[in-house]
Amino acid sequence: MTMQQNITPDCRALFFGFFKLGLMGFGGVLPIAHHVIVEEKHWLDQNQFTNLLGVCQILPGGNIVNMSVAIGMQFQGVKGAICALLGLITVPTIFVVSCYQFYEQFKDILWVQHLMLGLAASAAGLLFATAFKMLKPLLKNYLMPITLGLTFIFTLWIKLPLIMTLSLLFIINLIFLRIKPL
Structure with missing residues (x-):
């Protein structure tokens, strides 16, 4: 099996790569981040991703937010860190504000409560699947x-x-x- 060589993204690629994560990452971005960063974009290999995630978990703030800043910084310095972070948070920020407004209006309706429980369960499943995937090389x-x-x-x-x-x-x-x- 041949090792894939890491690709160095520019600021535009960092913004749109993390924009994609922010767009797709409902219930948690980590499972999708692993797929995009390691398997699709080849910015990091499996070990680099796992090691970086370990560092990001002990830092204050969200793991994927820390990871976006670290990856952006690694490849393009401060400008890359800002591009990656803005890419990551743009869509979720708009979505969270909209969802909050929806939930505030309809939180007493039973099907809305069931919807939230289902979303939480699927997010937990994605997190467990990623954890097991990352555990294998460790x-x-x-x-x-x-x-x-x-x-x-x-x-x-x-x-x-x-x-x-x-x-x-x-x-x-x-x-x-x-x-x-x-």
Whole structure:
């Protein structure tokens, strides 16, 4: 299998690439972002996408917003970051304002409530599908199953705050790396 070489987008490509994500990303852009950025546009490979997403998740703000800025910055500097961000938020901003107005007017109608529940369920399904897709290359590292297990224990069972969970996982991974280098 041959590796696809990454393509360097210009500001126009960044704007319209992220515009497409903003246009298509109902219920969450991450599943579509992965497809567009890695599989369609070839701006990043699978590992680059996963690593960048990891960094974007620990930063304040939305993951895909952070990712648009980081990708724009990587390829075209500040101008690229602005183009990517504006591309991403243009359509959703208009759509959110319109949907909010609709929902405010009709939120007491039963079919509107059911519609919202259905949309939430489909968004969760898309998120799980993307998570499993991204998990596959990560499982090649012997530390990943340990880190995943500890993440579930720390966040779901012990209910530690995010910063404490990340700090503990960082320390544990450093200890494991000293014991058995990659």
